[in-house]
Amino acid sequence: MNKRVFCAALCALTMALPVCAATPTALVIHGGAGTINRDALTAEREQAIRAALDRALDAGHAVLAAGGPALDAVAAVVVVLEDSPYFNAGKGAVFNAEGVNELDSAIMDGSTQRAGAVAGVHRVRNPVLLARAVMEQSPHVMLVGDGAEAFASAIGMALVEPAWFRTEERWQQLQDAKARASAQVALPRSYYFGTVGAVALDSNGHIAAATSTGGMTNKRWGRVGDAPIIGAGTWADAGCGVSATGWGEFFIRLHVAADICARMAYRGDTLTAAAESVVLQRLPAMGGDGGVIAIDGQGNIAMPFNTAGMYRAWIKPDGSRGTAVYANP
Amino acid sequence: MNKRVFCAALCALTMALPVCAATPTALVIHGGAGTINRDALTAEREQAIRAALDRALDAGHAVLAAGGPALDAVAAVVVVLEDSPYFNAGKGAVFNAEGVNELDSAIMDGSTQRAGAVAGVHRVRNPVLLARAVMEQSPHVMLVGDGAEAFASAIGMALVEPAWFRTEERWQQLQDAKARASAQVALPRSYYFGTVGAVALDSNGHIAAATSTGGMTNKRWGRVGDAPIIGAGTWADAGCGVSATGWGEFFIRLHVAADICARMAYRGDTLTAAAESVVLQRLPAMGGDGGVIAIDGQGNIAMPFNTAGMYRAWIKPDGSRGTAVYANP
Secondary structure, eight states, X not given: OOHHHHHHHHXXXXXXXXXXXXXXXXXXXXXXXEOOOTTTSOHHXXXXXXXXXXXXXXXXXXXXXXXXXXXXXXXXXXXXHHHSTTSSSSTTOOOOTTSOOOEEEEEEETTTTEEEEEEEESSOSOHHHHHHHHHHHSSOSEEEHHHHHHHHHHTTOOOOOGGGXXXXXXXXXXXXXXXXXXXXXOOOGGGTOOOEEEEEEOTTSOEEEEEEEOOSTTOOTTEEOSTTSBTTTEEEOSSEEEEEEEOHHHHHHTTHHHHHHHHHHHHOOOHHHHHHIIIIIIHHHHTOOEEEEEEETTOOEEOOBSSSEEEEEEEOTTSOEEEEEESOO | OOHHHHHHHHHHHHSSOGGGGGSOOEEEEEEEEEOOOTTTSOHHHHHHHHHHHHHHHHHHHHHHHTTOOHHHHHHHHHXXXXXXXXXXXXXXXXXXXXXXOOEEEEEEETTTTEEEEEEEESSOSOHHHHXXXXXXXXXOSEEEHHHHHHHHHHTTOOOOOGGGGOOHHHHXXXXXXXXXHHXXXXXXXXXXXXXXXXXXXXXXXXXXXXXEEOOSTTOOTTEEOSTTSBTTTXXXXXXXXXXXXXXXXXXXXXXXXXXXXXXXXHHOOOHHHHHHIXXXXXXXXXXXXXXXXEEETTOOEEOOBSSSEXXXXXXXXXXXXXXXXXXXO
């Protein structure tokens, strides 16, 4: 019985002994970073988004509170966010240039550094569950396109009609994006963002991370962003886990998620210092924007972003929880 | 005029002044790592492979010797290796389960950390040139599948018939692989490896890396390996560049290429210590095999592999060059 399992057992018997401080759990989730317009975001919509974040947080926390694995917790969170129409992942994903929802996801188990990822799928209701199946039921890490859906069918995963993912708002964003593209007018950043993700620390001290996205409105040419790239948008190892959201190309070029963890492992940076250095300095210096959520082995949480807002929610090791949209929650 | 440009100019005028030691160039290339069978590798074939490596080395060195950029040098190397039937990239790539050559490639410019990658293309003669076009002519880093080929057509890149890539030897390997799969017999490792790559340091002190592969014989489901994953099979930054070859899934899970460079940047490891630690310790501890080629900003070269052999060749800053197949060149 390792120390954490011992402590968890002890906690169950004695409640809140000081020794139990060695077995914290923590959970942090995001629903995308970007120029979240205070005018466009009505009080009703903000309330609905915060409620969705809360439901997702509850789903993940239920796993952790029962002593379940971080991997299950992050998958449970992302499924709720994929099924919500408010985020750019699963239902409610943006449309590509062909008018199709094209979905990417990744998941990683820090304790084993096993990982799974899918990109360019069109008929998988919960891409994060397919990413997990790639990790657990195939010899591979990454499957893309029709092949990934063939694998989903081969393992008995039900596919949905592409119409499942459609929301009127995203469809109108595509029409507007095409009009702007013709007029060579830049897109509002809100058309790009909304990626979802989760990072968890479980009572065994294991960290996991997961990310899911529809990518960029009006994207072409089979573009793949950072979300399904292990090390860029999603990473977990023994001491650190990260899920990112933002302008994916920059996150790949800086391999943001793994770089944050490498700064901790090799240079002794704190989680906050590592995450802020990458997100608030390196990323904007290159021209990229977005944010990350991150957890370390002690249950510390970091949530830096260099945009106007990032949908996020957390439960800290002390049990305190919250949701936030802007820099000032 | 920066110091390196000044030195290069001075060198051209004066030849071999000691000051020019500050402007080394270096080039290292690989044609895959694996269980290279001394019996199956006839003297004639080994000679032909070494000759192909030499031609590729010459192509890259010509760029560097003329003061050209590392990015051009690695692209020139990889084009020669893709066009050679002896390696698992471009012509001579392995076949997937559908009997199709399915190609992946990536390129990265360390001086700007710009990168381009393509995966799952079937009609692009030189995938490394498409990866470079993605970097230079699109707003994206990674394009996959039919979309990547649509982009190739859109920028006027000629596509070839899929038959261009076919070699009888690879076709027979596929038939054998399918028979072994039916009989549930493991594949010889030689059916997996043969990825090609190059890393260069130019006279301006810039590093670039490129990798190209056909992946694994009989691969299914749109499997993508490490070669086109920025940070896993291919990475370059201001002080370090890496191209990898081996069992791709493990290279993704350890984000091998970027991890080697992170160990140098954040912990002060030498290039050799960083590369050997990852390839000779972490990778086999996880069950993975393969090798890497790497260069640092001083022109040091590392070429560790944990397999029986790795096709490789190099030109060091002092002008010495060589080709090697086994641990003992």
